[in-house]
Amino acid sequence: MKLSQIGEETLLESIRKTFSHCSRNIVHGIGDDAAVLRQSSKYLFVSTDMMVEGIHFNLRFITPYQLGFKLVTVTVSDMYAMGCTPQYLLLNIGLHKDTTKYFINTFFAGIQAALLKYNCDLIGGDLSSVRRDISLSAVSIGGGKKILSRKGAQPGEKIYVTGFLGDAACGLELLKRMNKPVPITCSNTSRIQSFKGLSRKILQPLLKRHLLPDLKKPAPFVKHASSMMDISDGLLIDLSRLCKESQVGAKIYSDKIPVSSELRIASIKLGLSCQKLALTGGEDYELLFTSPRELKRGAYHIGDIVESGTVLIGKNGQETPFSPEGYQHFL
Amino acid sequence: MKLSQIGEETLLESIRKTFSHCSRNIVHGIGDDAAVLRQSSKYLFVSTDMMVEGIHFNLRFITPYQLGFKLVTVTVSDMYAMGCTPQYLLLNIGLHKDTTKYFINTFFAGIQAALLKYNCDLIGGDLSSVRRDISLSAVSIGGGKKILSRKGAQPGEKIYVTGFLGDAACGLELLKRMNKPVPITCSNTSRIQSFKGLSRKILQPLLKRHLLPDLKKPAPFVKHASSMMDISDGLLIDLSRLCKESQVGAKIYSDKIPVSSELRIASIKLGLSCQKLALTGGEDYELLFTSPRELKRGAYHIGDIVESGTVLIGKNGQETPFSPEGYQHFL
Numbered sequence: 001m002k003l004s005q006i007g008e009e010t011l012l013e014s015i016r017k018t019f020s021h022c023s024r025n026i027v028h029g030i031g032d033d034a035a036v037l038r039q040s041s042k043y044l045f046v047s048t049d050m051m052v053e054g055i056h057f058n059l060r061f062i063t064p065y066q067l068g069f070k071l072v073t074v075t076v077s078d079m080y081a082m083g084c085t086p087q088y089l090l091l092n093i094g095l096h097k098d099t100t101k102y103f104i105n106t107f108f109a110g111i112q113a114a115l116l117k118y119n120c121d122l123i124g125g126d127l128s129s130v131r132r133d134i135s136l137s138a139v140s141i142g143g144g145k146k147i148l149s150r151k152g153a154q155p156g157e158k159i160y161v162t163g164f165l166g167d168a169a170c171g172l173e174l175l176k177r178m179n180k181p182v183p184i185t186c187s188n189t190s191r192i193q194s195f196k197g198l199s200r201k202i203l204q205p206l207l208k209r210h211l212l213p214d215l216k217k218p219a220p221f222v223k224h225a226s227s228m229m230d231i232s233d234g235l236l237i238d239l240s241r242l243c244k245e246s247q248v249g250a251k252i253y254s255d256k257i258p259v260s261s262e263l264r265i266a267s268i269k270l271g272l273s274c275q276k277l278a279l280t281g282g283e284d285y286e287l288l289f290t291s292p293r294e295l296k297r298g299a300y301h302i303g304d305i306v307e308s309g310t311v312l313i314g315k316n317g318q319e320t321p322f323s324p325e326g327y328q329h330f331l
Numbered sequence: 332m333k334l335s336q337i338g339e340e341t342l343l344e345s346i347r348k349t350f351s352h353c354s355r356n357i358v359h360g361i362g363d364d365a366a367v368l369r370q371s372s373k374y375l376f377v378s379t380d381m382m383v384e385g386i387h388f389n390l391r392f393i394t395p396y397q398l399g400f401k402l403v404t405v406t407v408s409d410m411y412a413m414g415c416t417p418q419y420l421l422l423n424i425g426l427h428k429d430t431t432k433y434f435i436n437t438f439f440a441g442i443q444a445a446l447l448k449y450n451c452d453l454i455g456g457d458l459s460s461v462r463r464d465i466s467l468s469a470v471s472i473g474g475g476k477k478i479l480s481r482k483g484a485q486p487g488e489k490i491y492v493t494g495f496l497g498d499a500a501c502g503l504e505l506l507k508r509m510n511k512p513v514p515i516t517c518s519n520t521s522r523i524q525s526f527k528g529l530s531r532k533i534l535q536p537l538l539k540r541h542l543l544p545d546l547k548k549p550a551p552f553v554k555h556a557s558s559m560m561d562i563s564d565g566l567l568i569d570l571s572r573l574c575k576e577s578q579v580g581a582k583i584y585s586d587k588i589p590v591s592s593e594l595r596i597a598s599i600k601l602g603l604s605c606q607k608l609a610l611t612g613g614e615d616y617e618l619l620f621t622s623p624r625e626l627k628r629g630a631y632h633i634g635d636i637v638e639s640g641t642v643l644i645g646k647n648g649q650e651t652p653f654s655p656e657g658y659q660h661f662l
Binding site: 003007009044050056081092123125130135147150245 | 334335338339340342358362363365366368369370373375376377378381383384385386409410412415419421423425428454458459460461462463464466468471478480481560561655660662
């Protein structure tokens, strides 16, 4: 069955049933002109993120489940990046009228899995047909007491990231070469086959990072951090943005950038530069933050904030200025 | 100059400059991962709406200014429909990389005009490239004390609309036949030429209603109303939705539906049914509400809430059941 036989009203009805919730702060949920919340936190955080077919994803190598999961995850990541834990989501969903019921069901299963994982309620959104490319966006809302923006880094502070970099970019490169979807879900990652001599064990964390990213909660770092953001477009461009907003510079050490052993092995097999993937690859969704304190757990110290300039220091101490290299739309 | 030469970062920078604001409740605005607000109202209202090229608009007969204006207006209308006056907006903007600087500037001028008109601040959003069709969405946020949803209508209450119906649908039909943009703006509506024997004076309110809709504020009706929504997809489908949510029926009187003299004249010339446009035409963005009270000003009494069934009563008293006819995506 196709969306053209189901129609907007029936789809909306099924969404309301699937995503019914009982949080007492949701005064009015899905299905009206606006959602209404009871809100008592000091600050209200709001973020929105788009995902457009052919730009952010390619249906040749992402499943509808993974697409739904990622749609929720990217906007949750934006909220984590400000030190906030989101509670509510709205989704704008633009699908082709030929979309199958199977696609819709698995897409919503992915959304549901991410909502459960990140403990968020879907409270509204909008449905539309599209002529060609699928167009999605997610809005997240949450309350909080402390704001961690890109502004606030001070010279002398340390720069941290919360996990391995480059895995997601390598995962995307693998998918492009495989040129078919890898139908893993949150509860089942067994359906990965070895590829170009790379075993399942090597492939799994790289593919999973791209398809079903697993966000680190900001809570353990919020009280120590002076500025924070998520790495969505690549370390160099995102760190450059943080430096620009904070009006500071940064030195990072190439041998301190955390790189997984899987990335090292896969990048050699694929003929890619491991360092380039880690420095400029997007979509790792790790947190990047600065702190005056020395942190022992949960984050890697990759460099230091300085007065000005952005410099990468190599293994032998050679300094290479870096520019904000990474993904930029339109260019 | 094209977006491919400007790039995301420069565009974002210019948006930040254009839409800088100084509301003291905006703690953190455009340019970070999330926006942060100080919020003290009892209830928080949130709404989001999509506008997709080829579905919601056609660049053959809408100018970029009008597109920007309408993007803001449709989401403000959703908030008005709940009895809330929105204060903040976020925009998701997906444009082709070949988009010209002229397009961008006039598109943002339209957004700015609507933000000023509806007294809203732009606080964030997302930018993306698209391969083909432009994809836009708007998120609006506001505080309020009373919620007017689609639920709440009671048998015996009166049904009201706040203005003429069918004008926007007739305006769209005119534009399709003219097959070119009519470059009117909020401050200049002089650039309309007569068409098919219809004078500027007849054309102006019809075209303006479609291109630059002028929303009625809900404030005068909020205290009297028991349920409310906006007419975006057509009176019959939208009233059916209100009845479904309120678990009631409705009788409406065909001779009480407010229709402009311009619509009467134009529909004859165009060979269209004036009544059909008024009953099923979308995008008028008038408020539809129910109230136990008899209201003297600002709204037209078009019918009454009954226990069940949805019926249109003709001039001679004949009753015709109506189904939720109007625009529905995907079908």
